[in-house]
Amino acid sequence: MNVTTIESEVRTYCRNWPVEFERAAGSRMFDRDGRAYLDFFAGASALNYGHNHPALKRALISYLEQDGVTHSLDMLTVAKQEFLTEFAARVLGPRQLDYRVQFPGPTGTNAVEAALKLARKVTGRQSVVAFTGGFHGMSLGSLAVTGNASKRGGAGVPLGHTWRIPYDGFAGGEVSGLKLLDSMLSDSSSGMDLPAAVIVETVQGEGGVNVAGPVWLADLAELCRRRGILLIVDDIQMGCGRTGSFFSFESAGITPDIVCLSKSISGYGLPMALTLFRTELDVWQPGEHNGTFRGNNPAFVTATAALREFWADSTLEKQTAERGLRFEEVLGELAAQYPEHVSELRGRGLVWGLAFREPDLARQVAATAFAAGLLVETAGSNDEVVKLLPPLTSTDEELAEGLGILRESVRSVAEAY
Template sequence: MRIFEQLESEVRGYVRSFPAIFDTAKGSFLYDDQGNKYIDFFAGAGTLNYGHNNPAFNRALIEYLERDGIVHGLDKATVAKKNFLQKFYDTILAPRNLEYKVQFTGPTGTNAVETALKLARMVKRRSTVISFTNGYHGLTMGSLAVTGNNFYRDEFFGVRSNTAFMPYDGYFGKDVNTIDYLRRFLTDGSSGVDLPAAFIVETVQGEGGVNVASDEWLQGLEALSRELDILLIIDDIQVGNGRTGTFFSFERAGIKPDMVTLSKSVGGGLPLALLLMRPDLDQWKPGEHTGTFRGNNLAFVAATEALAYWENDDLSEAVRYKGAIMKEELDRIAAKFPDLESEVRGVGMVWGLELPRTGFAGELSKECFENGMVIETAGADDQVLKFLPALTIEEETLREGFGIIEKAIDTLLTRKQALRSGAVR
């Protein structure tokens, strides 16, 4: 690992959590340069919903490159983009009765968020945007301003202007309706909170610790946005693309956002980000918001192949089936180790195991890695073990992964007990 320590910035993160030099990958497995195999419960932070090196994607990419298909095209019209747009409309938008324009914003999710915030402010002629406690939307300046995680925020970054934070669903416990709280602030002219251009929200806060907004809360937020003429932006970058069981995570609540940001798995593992917007909000002048890599044609090719998974309900049914297994396994683990006082929460195939003991989730992630699994932590204090396996993972591999987690917990608790008893120095 010397070359990474010598030349790569100290900002590197995942290489510290998973100190191996990875070489190949297939489906739900990673292999390092020593031939060690790891079950992947991380999936590129939600970028690999369809697994590593999906064979259908690879074939399409190889064929495209072999015929010298356009790789870089800015926002010029290309066959690859045409095919993606048509497939996206036919497979995703039309069946859901969604009328959205599509804007390609740049290679990563924060580009889509920046674009949504800029457009919302331009259309509404208001500067304030309301985000929510524990929300995560990216780390460029505008996106960071609407990100709640204290680890990423600092006053020196100038992130506090034009943003107000309000409590997410369940922030004060189950008995407090935070929509009523929000409405009170916004309808009181002396609250100090200006009428915003937009709300931006995740239906499931992934980095925030796998906090799941209820259908009723999301419906209430949509109703409030309509009542007060505020745009509703759903950030579906991590929990969209089928992660919750439907292509869009907001479908379960029956709402229709004004804008939706998509990235991560929409590109089939390649960099692609886009903003969906109501047609009347598409008020840009030509070239007013640009970017060198807003037309990733290789990603269009992979993304078009990925949309084939949504031609029927098979993947949705698989996510519901495997999601039920994940909940069952986590509930069983929580019951087996009651002293951990853990909490299980999630939906579809995004789940979290909250472990209140300081540092335990991080130790567990490390122990899992040493036993052949890649899994990350989340939450304000990294107190949540976050489960994001590929949606296409085999049931046998899924259950094997939970076996590794159970064994790792048992090992850590046994080791700690031995240390307390003085049996280990």
């Protein structure tokens, strides 16, 4: 039987990469025939530390061999307590972040839903400000603050209680979203009610690797503070070191009221999500927001191992920043070589995007790269951006290899166009 005859038409990635993957290690995946593919997708940044990292794998296998608790809802377990201890010691404490930790469920959209619900509960207000290009998840509350038309179109019901304003750089930077928001809140005839919260990504991954500047983010935080609006940073794809620092907002010098984490927080690709918020915002009643799989203990185990392995010092952070500069240099040269096709280079740390003037070119480049053994995806409003998300643990040789394949793929497609 052809399995595609029973799997839903909703499937996506297997259409772009039509091979059966059998195993994975480090920065590479291998198909059933043993062919290796260099992975510059990394589970959409759920695998920041690569596939099956030995230290994390050992911790997980040991835990399972000892019959460790796997499912516990929000009961107290040794695995959960060890994770919270390490998270406080290695992440919150050094950054002087007085956050409570909520386990809202296993995925990023669960973290966003909890954040939105909490913001409304705390403030007693209903509307939320979101940004053009934003992506926050596929459940209804998260979709309401997501900009992508095709994703929103699948909801089947109206998606309301959201004001959408221009993101940093929208329309070529000709429209100031923050000035617009401040002006509308100042004018009692604007029709905009004071929102409960603003939700923002510091780098919009699915939106096309749109990077908000640190000054813009600082101005947004100041506006929220001055207006009494809660600031939610969705750090689901860009957190856990993707931009260098553990949280992507650190370079802007801001402290969000609420932070959403998922994807690489487990370190191993296991489902896990966190909603972090200032202690005084913890107004939940017991059981008021819950979920059956919010106690994924194997994920706690690998998350703890990842914190110990990668966040005991600043080595990974510095390495990612240095590699980001190298990516900027190499990709900048590539963009300059084909200005008639590449419109822009965007990125920070180890998330980068090449924006093409014709969306079909981006799709052709991704397909050509796949044929040459490199996994990259496309992003943006029209899939016009080739998006690079290599594991942070890739070797210098692997990064150079991937960039070489990408360079040759762009050359091949551009010269044939």
